[in-house]
Amino acid sequence: MLLVREEIPISRGVVGYISEENVSGAEYAYWDNETEFLLSQYELAPLILKKGLAAEWNLVILSDLDLQTWMKENPGQYEITHIKSNIYVLQNLGAK
Amino acid sequence: MTLISGIIFLPVVLNGVLLVHLLWPFGSLNSFALKVSLGIGLGLGLASILHFISLEFNPFSVNIFYLELILLVILFSIVLRQSKQTATLRINSGSITPLQWFFLILFFLGITVSVVVFARNIFSRPQGVLDAWSIWNRAARFIHRDPENWRATLSPDLALFRHADYPLMIPLNVAWGWDTLGNESLRVPMVQSLLFTFGTIFVMFGSLLMTRSIGQASLASLMLIAFSGIVVNGTYLISDVPTTYFVLASGVLLYLFVLRKEYGLLTLYGAMSGLAGWTKNEGLLFILVSPIGFFLAAQGTLKKSFLYYLAGIATPLILLLYFKTLTPPNDLMIGIGSTLSEKLLDPSRYEMIIKSFWGDFTRREAIFLAIYSVILFDRKNINFKNGHLAVLALLLFQLAGYGAIYVITPNDLEWHLRTSQYRLFMQIIPLAIFLALNLSTNLENIFAKRSALQTSTEGSEDKHE
Numbered sequence A: 001m002l003l004v005r006e007e008i009p010i011s012r013g014v015v016g017y018i019s020e021e022n023v024s025g026a027e028y029a030y031w032d033n034e035t036e037f038l039l040s041q042y043e044l045a046p047l048i049l050k051k052g053l054a055a056e057w058n059l060v061i062l063s064d065l066d067l068q069t070w071m072k073e074n075p076g077q078y079e080i081t082h083i084k085s086n087i088y089v090l091q092n093l094g095a096k
Numbered sequence B: 001m002t003l004i005s006g007i008i009f010l011p012v013v014l015n016g017v018l019l020v021h022l023l024w025p026f027g028s029l030n031s032f033a034l035k036v037s038l039g040i041g042l043g044l045g046l047a048s049i050l051h052f053i054s055l056e057f058n059p060f061s062v063n064i065f066y067l068e069l070i071l072l073v074i075l076f077s078i079v080l081r082q083s084k085q086t087a088t089l090r091i092n093s094g095s096i097t098p099l100q101w102f103f104l105i106l107f108f109l110g111i112t113v114s115v116v117v118f119a120r121n122i123f124s125r126p127q128g129v130l131d132a133w134s135i136w137n138r139a140a141r142f143i144h145r146d147p148e149n150w151r152a153t154l155s156p157d158l159a160l161f162r163h164a165d166y167p168l169m170i171p172l173n174v175a176w177g178w179d180t181l182g183n184e185s186l187r188v189p190m191v192q193s194l195l196f197t198f199g200t201i202f203v204m205f206g207s208l209l210m211t212r213s214i215g216q217a218s219l220a221s222l223m224l225i226a227f228s229g230i231v232v233n234g235t236y237l238i239s240d241v242p243t244t245y246f247v248l249a250s251g252v253l254l255y256l257f258v259l260r261k262e263y264g265l266l267t268l269y270g271a272m273s274g275l276a277g278w279t280k281n282e283g284l285l286f287i288l289v290s291p292i293g294f295f296l297a298a299q300g301t302l303k304k305s306f307l308y309y310l311a312g313i314a315t316p317l318i319l320l321l322y323f324k325t326l327t328p329p330n331d332l333m334i335g336i337g338s339t340l341s342e343k344l345l346d347p348s349r350y351e352m353i354i355k356s357f358w359g360d361f362t363r364r365e366a367i368f369l370a371i372y373s374v375i376l377f378d379r380k381n382i383n384f385k386n387g388h389l390a391v392l393a394l395l396l397f398q399l400a401g402y403g404a405i406y407v408i409t410p411n412d413l414e415w416h417l418r419t420s421q422y423r424l425f426m427q428i429i430p431l432a433i434f435l436a437l438n439l440s441t442n443l444e445n446i447f448a449k450r451s452a453l454q455t456s457t458e459g460s461e462d463k464h465e
Helices: A002-007 A030-044 A064-073 B002-023 B029-057 B064-085 B098-124 B130-145 B147-154 B169-181 B187-211 B214-228 B230-234 B240-260 B264-279 B281-297 B302-326 B331-344 B347-361 B364-375 B379-408 B413-439 B443-464
Strands: A014-018 A048-051 A057-061 A078-084 A087-092
Touching (some): B029 B064, B029 B169, B029 B264, B098 B187, B130 B169, B130 B187, B169 B187, B169 B264, B187 B214, B187 B413, B214 B230, B214 B413, B240 B379, B331 B379, B364 B413
16 A cells, blocks of 8 residues: 555545445455455545545556446546556546 | 553553542552552543644644653642642551452452453454454544644545544544654554553452452452453454443442542542543443433532532533534434434334343343342442442443434444444443442352351251260
8 A cells, every 4th residue: 555655646635446346247245345445544544535436536446357347437537557466546637 | 662652651541540649539558459540541531632632722732742741740749749748548458368368369360361361362463353443543543644634534534434423532542652652553552452451450359449348359350351351352452441441430430429428539430421422432322321320429419519520521521522513423323314203113123122132131141240249139238329329320321322322223223233232231241240249248258157157067066966
């Protein structure tokens, strides 16, 4: 999460959180997903994580395939930075 | 790091002990264990309040550790001055019988085992349970990492079940501890949890040492360790054990007031009840219950007593009222809405709650405690009827409050009971043990009666021979 923090240029406010929960048809275990969300919140404090495309800066935890599906379902202008494995930082240029 | 984390809490605890002594200058050596254990909660409560006030006024101007050191010098000089005027330390420990030594050894064995269990559990899971890091230490990180913008921890944008509305005593203490150390050492929440866990055990021991005997104090403490699950829960690093501590401390102080009629005890009762609310939302319910206990305990001196009670509860209460204007609504309140009357009129909800509560009432430990206090009921102790009634009222009304919350909960009732009832019961079990052991005959008397009976039987057998 240290790399995520470096990538997100704000130190206060809301950051969106996109995971399998936001991808229709994605298979996931509820508590795995929830725990990842809570752990991310704990690490990124004092940034406030909010589920969904909730802000200009968003943390994405998705596989390549699920990310593609999400992009199709949520068209927009995004700048996506790959951090590590299935972790991305997504800047919603439309929310600038 | 563990040692340093312990040291930073030392002035906090000492300030609490000195405050307890100032409000209740009773000088008997018997009161020492109780005063020290009461000082833990009062000191930690005070430190968190000071940190909260400093955050509100100027987040960077006050270092709580240094402030506590200054406070320590001031309080110590006041106590020293007071003790010169009234040198009243009475050592009335008398002689401890071999039987009482045996009980004391058992108690310290219990404490030793508890320390080992606590250490093993806490080091095997240093971050605590899910709620520890997702609610309490998460809030501490918000405050420590960005004190200027500390109110972000109360944001309604935080996930609903991460309870942004929860009172901040525990996170505030962790946050100033981290500020002092300059890093986010997990030893800080660990030490705070250790203080509350063993503080609760010593409140039990110290109080029964004052009201009854060494045997009774040892037995009550061992029952607390064995029955309530407090030691393992303490390692979870959540706020249930601190809430338990404040509920027990409040009940004990109220009972002592009935026994001793020293009004400083009522101020401490008010403060401890208020701090219960500053610790966790169930403590808010306890704040509503505490005047009922006060009313029963202060019969005949209501007017005078009320001022002392008010002096104790006012600060945490005002603070809480202010704090609640800053927080988002509680998750239980959000969902109630239009279904409230439906829930209140639904008999199946009451049935499910009573059934679930009954499950805990009929646990082996509860049955043992009930039978123990009935069979060994001490008629001589009936003089303190008001004290017993007051403590019983605290227990029953708190229990009724839990029941009422379950009736109106917007969550799935079965899930809510399953995931929270054992923690709520843990908050009141120690006070129930305190009451039961105050109602029953001293352990020493039981053994004395038995040996007297044996002597007379042997005597009559000799005569027959």
